[in-house]
Amino acid sequence: MSLLGAGRGAGVLALAALALLTLLVPGGLRAVDARFGVQGLPATYLPALEGPRSRGAFDPAPMQEIARIRASYVIVGDSMAGTRIHTTRFEELVGRPVGDVMQAGSGPVFWYLALKNWVIASGARPQVAFVFFRDTNLTDVMFRLDEDYRWNVDRVAGEREDEVNAAIAAAGGWRRRARSAVERSYGADRVRLWMPAALTDRLARSLVPGRERRARFLHEMNQRFDVWHVRPMDAADVSAPDDELADFDYYVNRSVLPLMLRDARAAGIRLCFVRVQRRPVGRRPPAQSKALQTYVAKLRDYVVSHGAIWRDDTGDPDLTIDMYADGDHLMTSARPRYTEILFQRVRPSLQ
Amino acid sequence: MIFHSLDFVVFFVVVTAIYWTLPHRGQNWLLLVAGYVFYGYVHPWFLILIATSTAIDYGAARAMEAWPHRKRAFLALSVVSNFGMLGFFKYFNFFVENVHGALVVFGLDVSPPMLRIFLPVGISFYTFQAMSYTIDVYRGELHARKSLADLAVFISFFPHLVAGPIQRASFLLPQVEKRRRFSIEAARTGFLKICWGYFKKLVIADNVGIIANKVFALSEPSFPLLWAGVFAFAIQIYADFSAYTDIARGTSRWLGFELTENFDHPYMARSPSDFWRRWNISLSTWFRDYVYVPLGGSRAGGWTWARNVLATFLLSGLWHGASWNYVLWGLYHGLLLVATRARSILPRAEQARPLRAAAVGPGLARAAIIAIAQTAGMFALTLVGWLLFRETELSMIVRDLSLSPFAASAADRQMALYLFLLTFIYSLPLWLQSLWVELGRDAEERRQAEAPSVAWGRVTLQGAACGLAFAAVLIFRSTTSLDFIYFQF
Numbered sequence: 001m002s003l004l005g006a007g008r009g010a011g012v013l014a015l016a017a018l019a020l021l022t023l024l025v026p027g028g029l030r031a032v033d034a035r036f037g038v039q040g041l042p043a044t045y046l047p048a049l050e051g052p053r054s055r056g057a058f059d060p061a062p063m064q065e066i067a068r069i070r071a072s073y074v075i076v077g078d079s080m081a082g083t084r085i086h087t088t089r090f091e092e093l094v095g096r097p098v099g100d101v102m103q104a105g106s107g108p109v110f111w112y113l114a115l116k117n118w119v120i121a122s123g124a125r126p127q128v129a130f131v132f133f134r135d136t137n138l139t140d141v142m143f144r145l146d147e148d149y150r151w152n153v154d155r156v157a158g159e160r161e162d163e164v165n166a167a168i169a170a171a172g173g174w175r176r177r178a179r180s181a182v183e184r185s186y187g188a189d190r191v192r193l194w195m196p197a198a199l200t201d202r203l204a205r206s207l208v209p210g211r212e213r214r215a216r217f218l219h220e221m222n223q224r225f226d227v228w229h230v231r232p233m234d235a236a237d238v239s240a241p242d243d244e245l246a247d248f249d250y251y252v253n254r255s256v257l258p259l260m261l262r263d264a265r266a267a268g269i270r271l272c273f274v275r276v277q278r279r280p281v282g283r284r285p286p287a288q289s290k291a292l293q294t295y296v297a298k299l300r301d302y303v304v305s306h307g308a309i310w311r312d313d314t315g316d317p318d319l320t321i322d323m324y325a326d327g328d329h330l331m332t333s334a335r336p337r338y339t340e341i342l343f344q345r346v347r348p349s350l351q
Numbered sequence: 352m353i354f355h356s357l358d359f360v361v362f363f364v365v366v367t368a369i370y371w372t373l374p375h376r377g378q379n380w381l382l383l384v385a386g387y388v389f390y391g392y393v394h395p396w397f398l399i400l401i402a403t404s405t406a407i408d409y410g411a412a413r414a415m416e417a418w419p420h421r422k423r424a425f426l427a428l429s430v431v432s433n434f435g436m437l438g439f440f441k442y443f444n445f446f447v448e449n450v451h452g453a454l455v456v457f458g459l460d461v462s463p464p465m466l467r468i469f470l471p472v473g474i475s476f477y478t479f480q481a482m483s484y485t486i487d488v489y490r491g492e493l494h495a496r497k498s499l500a501d502l503a504v505f506i507s508f509f510p511h512l513v514a515g516p517i518q519r520a521s522f523l524l525p526q527v528e529k530r531r532r533f534s535i536e537a538a539r540t541g542f543l544k545i546c547w548g549y550f551k552k553l554v555i556a557d558n559v560g561i562i563a564n565k566v567f568a569l570s571e572p573s574f575p576l577l578w579a580g581v582f583a584f585a586i587q588i589y590a591d592f593s594a595y596t597d598i599a600r601g602t603s604r605w606l607g608f609e610l611t612e613n614f615d616h617p618y619m620a621r622s623p624s625d626f627w628r629r630w631n632i633s634l635s636t637w638f639r640d641y642v643y644v645p646l647g648g649s650r651a652g653g654w655t656w657a658r659n660v661l662a663t664f665l666l667s668g669l670w671h672g673a674s675w676n677y678v679l680w681g682l683y684h685g686l687l688l689v690a691t692r693a694r695s696i697l698p699r700a701e702q703a704r705p706l707r708a709a710a711v712g713p714g715l716a717r718a719a720i721i722a723i724a725q726t727a728g729m730f731a732l733t734l735v736g737w738l739l740f741r742e743t744e745l746s747m748i749v750r751d752l753s754l755s756p757f758a759a760s761a762a763d764r765q766m767a768l769y770l771f772l773l774t775f776i777y778s779l780p781l782w783l784q785s786l787w788v789e790l791g792r793d794a795e796e797r798r799q800a801e802a803p804s805v806a807w808g809r810v811t812l813q814g815a816a817c818g819l820a821f822a823a824v825l826i827f828r829s830t831t832s833l834d835f836i837y838f839q840f
Contacts, residue, residue, distance in 0.1 A: 011535030014807070018542055018814045025818020026825060175357045188825035195826050200773065207769055221766050224576075230568040244393060289469075 030187040037194055045161040048169035048176065049145070051189030056154030062101050062114070066122040071099030074119050076111050077132030078144075079104040079329060080276045084132065084342070086335035093343045094350075099126065103152050107144030108137060109164055112256035112263075113156040120267040128309070128350060129264060130272045134328065136245040136295060138273070139255040141171045163259055171254035231326075246295035252302060261306040272309035272346060273299075279328050280321045285314050309349040316341070352392040354598045355552055362389065367605050375530045379504050382527075382606070386507030390473070397471045400436055405503045407432045408481045412488040412495035412502075422489055429485040437478045440470055445673030473513030475670055479637055481506050484520035486641055493521055501527050508608070511599040514592070516613035516633035523608070531607030541604030543813055548597030550820035555781060556591035557829035559583045559774045566770070567741055573759035575767030577751055578734070582771055585730075585737045586778040589617065592631070616785040618733070621725035623687040626733060638667050661685040671740075676748060680739040687732060 041052035066074065073094055075085050082102045091098045101114040111131055119129055137143050145153065145168070157164075169176070183189040208214040223229070245251065252258065264271045275296065278286045288296075300310045313319055318341050323334035330338055352359050366385045370378055391398040411429035415422035438446075484502070487493035496502045504527045505520060566572060566580025596613040603610045613633050620626035627635050643663040649656045661682065668681020742748045759767075775782075 011539070014810045015535055015539050015542070017807075017810055018539060018817060021811065021814025022546065022817040022821050025815055026822035029822055029825070178357055183825055186822070186825060188822070191826050199776070203769065203772055203776065207765065207772070217762075217765060217769075220762050221769070224763070224766060225565050225569070229570060231570045 026186045026188065029191050032195075033187050033190045036198075037190055041190075041193070045157050045159060046165050046168060048165045048172065048180070050150075051184070051193060053193050055157075056151050058117070058157065059155040062099075062156075063118040063122045066099040066101070066119060066124050066126075069097040069099055069124075071119075071122075071124050071126045072096035072128075073098045074126045074129045075100040075102055075132070076114055076119070076129055077102050077274075078106045078110075080134055081130070081132035081274075083325070083329040083332075084276065084335060084338045085130075086339045089336040089339045090343065093340065096127075099124070101156075103155075105144060105149055106152055107149065108133070108139075108141060108256050109145055109168075110149075110153050110156060112164065112260045113153065113158075113161065115260060115269075116263050117156055117158055120263060120269065125268055128270045128272050130274055131260070132274045132276055134276055134278065135292060136242075136251075138257050138299065139248065139251040140245050141167050141251075141255045164256060167254055167256050167259070171251070243289050243291040246289070246291040248295045248298040248302070252299075257303075261303065261308060265307060270307065270309065271303070272311060272349070273303050274342065275299075275312045275314065276328065277313035277316065277319050279324050280319075283321065288314070309346060311342070311346050313342075316345070352389045354595065355549065358392070359389075363602060363605075370606060371533055378531065379500060379527060382504045382509070383500055383507060386504065386509040386512060389509035390507060390512055394469070394471070400440075400471055400474065401477060401507055402503075404433055404436065404478065404481050405499070405506050408485050408506075409496070409499050409502050412485050413497075415485075415488055416495045426485060426489040430482065433478050433482055437474055440474055442673045476515050476517055477506055477512060479634075479670075480517050480520075483517070483637065483641070484524070487520055493524075496524065498528075508603075510602040510606070510608075511596075511610055514595045514599075515631075516596055516599065516611055517637055518610060518633070519637075522611060526608050533607060534604075537604040537607070537609075539810075541601040543817065544597045544601030544604070546817040546820045548594040548601060549824055550594075551590040551597065551781065552594035553824045553829070554820075554827045555777050556587050556594060558777050558827060560587040560591070561829060562770050562774055563587050563741070572751070572754070573763040573767070574754040574756040575759050575764050576770070577738075577754060579767040579770040579774070581734050581738045581741070583774040584741045585618070585734055586774055586781065588737065588740075589614070590778065590781060616788055618730055618782075619726055619785050619789045620729050620733075621722065622729060623684065623691050623732070626729060627684070627688070634667065634670070638663050638670075642666060657689045660688050664688070674743050675745055676739055676743050679745075679748070680736055683736050683739055687736075 041054060043052050044050050044055065073090070073096060075081050075087070075090075075098065079102075081100075082104060085100070085102075087098050087100055099119075101118050103110055103114070106114075111133075115129060115131075119126065131138075141164075180189070183192070204214055204218060208217045261271065280286060296312065296314075300312070304310050319338070323330050323338065325331040325334075352362060362385075366381065370381055373381060387398055387401075390401060408429050411425040414425040418425070484493065484505070488495050501524065505518075505524050508518075508523065508527075511518065560583070563580050563584035566576055566583065569576065572580065593614040596610075600610045600612075611633055613631060615629040615632065617626055617629035620629050643659055646659040646662060647655055648659060651659075664681040664685030665678060666681070668677045668679070668684075671677040671680070738751060739748060742751060
């Protein structure tokens with residue numbers, strides 16, 4: 001029977017059948033998961049973001065190190081901190097031990113958890129924790145939280161991180177809730193955990209026989225594409241901030257910034273937020289949109305009103321283009337100089 | 352607003368539901384509001400540009416008819432204002448950078464007045480679409496529209512607003528003006544296109560895009576790794592761009608519109624001219640009709656023809672972006688066309704037998720081998736083009752092209768094979784579809800022409816395919832959501 005032959009009614013039926021099948025066929029994913037999937041995976045500490053999975057282990061070493069040296073100052077951040085602060089020079093300047101929990105390719109969730117689970121948990125009670133960030137990163141809870149970066153969050157996350165999870169859920173809004181609901185209703189969140197990996201594993205197995213050889217191959221490939229082998233500008237991740245994220249009032253309570261300020265205050269640690277200067281253009285700092293300028297002004301007022309120290313490198317005449325290596329990173333040789341400049345600028349606040 | 356966002360899904364369902372309850376005029380007003388909401392969703396100030404462009408083109412076209420003796424001046428007004436906006440937002444910094452570079456060569460190092468200009472998405476697409484209207488009115492091929500609202504709907508029709516296909520006024524405007532009826536058949540085929548489009552974007556393009564991005568981020572790629580990355584990019588850009596077109600055409604059908612096709616399995620092309628009949632068809636034909644033909648086309652022959660081809664392709668390359676690599680890419684394709692036609696290195700598509708005919712006629716084996724060799728050869732040439740397109744630094748292009756295939760380590764060769772096969776696996780549905788259409792094209796066309804009905808068995812298969820596509824999207828959707836590549840143009 002043809003659609004046109006049967007008239008409009010059959011046409012409507014066919015369209016409905018098409019839509020129904022589209023919605024029903026993915027229902028088979030549960031059966032596929034039951035047959036091939038890994039069962040009994042533990043619940044994640046970020047259920048707003050992902051289904052059950054095997055996580056990387058918590059790494060207590062940085063916490064133990066901070067406790068061991070009785071750090072008076074701690075540096076928190078990603079490569080923006082790592083390529084700016086010369087820890088030894090900083091120790092000479094402040095005359096006290098300086099600890100660091102810097103992690104390349106990390107975001108605000110890592111920074112907050114590092115503060116809570118490493119710095120505060122160490123019991124060292126440093127006087128000041130410096131938190132380095134770029135533009136809107138502090139209130140963008142999703143910055144560097146996708147699967148590529150989850151491993152470094154695993155290193156620092158506890159068994160449950162309900163408050164971080166709540167911030168992520170709030171930041172995602174109805175979109176993430178709707179997507180999660182659809183994925184869970186079909187069991188796709190569970191199948192996602194193993195099927196894409198099974199595809200790549202299968203391919204690796206057929207290309208590189210032998211478990212050990214395959215492990216070596218995958219290790220070599222990970223090394224070949226790691227941050228040390230990519231072009232400087234890619235490693236520096238210099239994309240301009242999105243003005244959509246520069247809505248401070250909307251994002252601040254959907255971020256981990258309030259948690260950071262609250263926990264630091266409760267632990268007697270003063271926070272110093274350092275907004276690094278993006279790569280200058282010629283002899284000038286990079287242009288900033290009006291939205292970003294408004295955002296930064298609000299962010300400054302917010303953290304200062306919560307007792308934190310604010311430092312914005314942007315526009316500092318001493319931070320010149322010749323100090324920059326690739327993107328927003330500074331050259332290794334410029335780190336002592338930067339550390340001295342930062343110390344001079346924040347010294348009055350530290351006393 | 353982007354197609355692969357939940358916002359768009361909700362937006363489209365709501366607009367479509369309201370749309371079919373309204374009379375024709377109401378539908379057009381709704382489309383206008385929807386187009387402006389869609390376009391100004393993230394950056395409302397974009398609307399000033401599109402509204403200005405619409406108002407100028409409306410006024411210029413009306414003035415051309417009112418004062419025909421001055422129509423050249425009004426066309427100039429339209430062209431200058433449209434290309435002025437496009438030029439400022441897209442090419443200002445490029446121009447300043449190059450002027451500055453030239454001054455430095457002459458020993459004048461002045462600080463260039465760089466502006467932080469945010470390129471409005473889709474400006475190249477709707478500018479060209481709007482231009483087609485005023486040029487056609489100037490040529491007398493179209494009459495100036497009295498309804499500003501209809502013209503505004505034509506320019507801001509949201510399904511294809513930001514990444515095409517670029518529609519001609521003579522094709523889309525009549526559809527805006529006439530009454531539209533909801534067609535179940537159009538809705539069904541539109542639904543299929545939308546499903547296929549989302550699958551191509553979220554499963555194929557985004558996943559192979561990660562491979563391409565990883566390779567092109569390497570500071571020192573080896574020959575095999577680089578070309579595995581170029582292959583991944585070739586798949587990404589086709590899957591990505593054609594996905595946008597499919598979703599645009601599918602959603603349009605739900606609104607009672609038909610948009611022109613933009614892709615015809617370009618990687619099945621057997622010569623450069625064949626490729627350009629299959630790739631970004633709406634842009635190619637735009638340049639053909641508004642640049643190549645006015646320049647003289649192939650009428651003069653010889654060097655003049657070659658000059659016209661090269662100029663057209665150079666401009667087409669520049670249209671893609673304010674960077675020399677795009678110019679190079681355009682020039683490369685222009686040179687391929689000139690070279691193949693001039694020296695008959697490869698047969699022109701019109702002379703080549705269709706793949707299917709080659710596979711069943713006498714001398715089957717020889718014809719099939721020739722067809723496969725031509726297709727593979729053209730694909731290899733296309734890959735070289737994509738390298739020029741993807742690599743934005745000229746120094747990197749030189750470095751890439753000078754890589755030796757013999758200098759790579761065994762580990763790199765193995766990795767390249769792994770990435771190549773992974774890309775191939777992700778893109779398998781794309782290749783199968785292209786092959787199926789290519790081999791069965793005649794039969795398929797005949798079947799559609801003779802019996803425009805669909806059997807239940809076919810509907811069931813299509814439903815199952817859509818369901819599998821949906822399941823694949825749920826599982827393989829990349830967590831790194833990539834924008835449609837052509838948004839940046």
